[in-house]
Amino acid sequence: MELLFLEPVFKEAIWGGTKLRDSFGYDIPSDTTGECWAISAHKNGDCKIAGGRYDGKYLSQLWEEEPELFGNYPGDQFPLLIKIIDAKNDLSIQVHPDDAYAAEHENGSLGKTECWYVLDCEPDTKIVIGHNAKDKKELEEMIRQGRWSEFIRVVDVKKGDFFQINPGCLHAIKGGTVILETQQSSDITYRVYDYDRLSNGKPRQLHVEQSIDTIVAPFEPAKCDTYTENLQGAEHKHLITCPFYSVDKYDVDGVFTIEFDKYFTDVSVVEGSGTVNGIPVEKGQHFIVPAGYGKCRFEGVMSLICSTPEKH
Missing domain, CATH: 2.60.120.10 (Jelly Rolls)
Known part of the structure; x- marks a missing residue:
């Protein structure tokens, strides 16, 4: 039996940088590369096996053809997705749905529970985890009125910090942070606010109604058994x-x-x-x-x- 080494898949992003090349030695596609999908069988970034008897096969293929390699884990898709994220600039303020909401509204996709291990960050970096609305009614008012500085909960972050981000938790990685993210194999993100940024001359798509549907209020930090x-x-x-x-x-x-x-x-x-x-x-x-x-x-x-x- 062999260890399965993988070739990463890279994603460019408006907020990405060069640390995936500078710190990890990856051959990235541009100076705005935001994500390394390091272990993934998701259709939006399926990693190939590098070397050994399965060389060149996609991880999704192995999942289907050799289920015993994965302990015959139940389910029709590889369950996890491991990423390294280089946030040179702030990511959008966003939220992820749970399995039930994603299954109903996103063509049967998995929801997205994730966690972040901070590999590196610049001094005085912050991160967005949660919000300050006391209930769902105030949450909707704050979002619709654009009261972002009042609404968004910002905390200090340092190298070695760890955060669990459950579905319904408002969050955003801010500029100057490199994290390793472990998550369900899902690519569903609802953007509630994007600082009015333009991408190719146009504002990026927001998902205000889905965000209001899925953000949990009031905010409660996830418990970790660390x-x-x-x-x-x-x-x-x-x-x-x-x-x-x-x-x-x-x-x-x-x-x-x-x-x-x-x-x-x-x-x-x-x-x-x-x-x-x-x-x-x-x-x-x-x-x-x-x-x-x-x-x-x-x-x-x-x-x-x-x-x-x-x-x-």
Whole structure:
């Protein structure tokens, strides 16, 4: 059984920059590249397997043809999508629907629960998480009247911060931030406000009615079951377990051995370099550990962010 290394897919964006090239060494399409879809089988960005017996196959193909690689995880689509996001400028103020709303209004798509690990950010950077409306009525009034500074909840952010973004949570990454995002495999985003920016001379599409439908009021921060422990060869930080995924960070220093026991595991090398079972790996590489693979022996100095799907 082999580890499944992937070729990323890149997305240009009005707010994107060059850090995916400058920090990760990726061959990006332009100086306004916002997203690296690192592990994805979504139709809008399907990663190819790089090397090994499945070289050149799309991840979506493997999901259909070799379900045992993924522990026969239930469902008709690969459940997770792992991204690195370079926000040179502010993203729009937005919200994602849950599974039920997306299934009804977005042609059966999954909803979008996601979480952010802040890989880097400039000093004094902020992030938008939540809003200040006391109920749904005030929320609708604030949006329709454009009372954005009153409505939007802004918090400070620093490297190493972690945020869980449940459906219905108003949010936006602001300029100067690089994050690793773990999310359901969905590309549904409702923009409620975009700073009146123009793209190709025209304002970008807003989704005001869908946003009012889906934003939860009043805002309540998501609860995270985060803890840290020292293991032999690594510091382990459990970030969250929610109904869709479990996410962990491992800071490896020396030799660290682990057996991932649930379904399959997505692994992103976000700092440093070394080997996994003798295979060289470095910052910016992403791979899937198939179900039943057995032990992974990491050697070197590197930081890994790992995610497994939860059965729900």
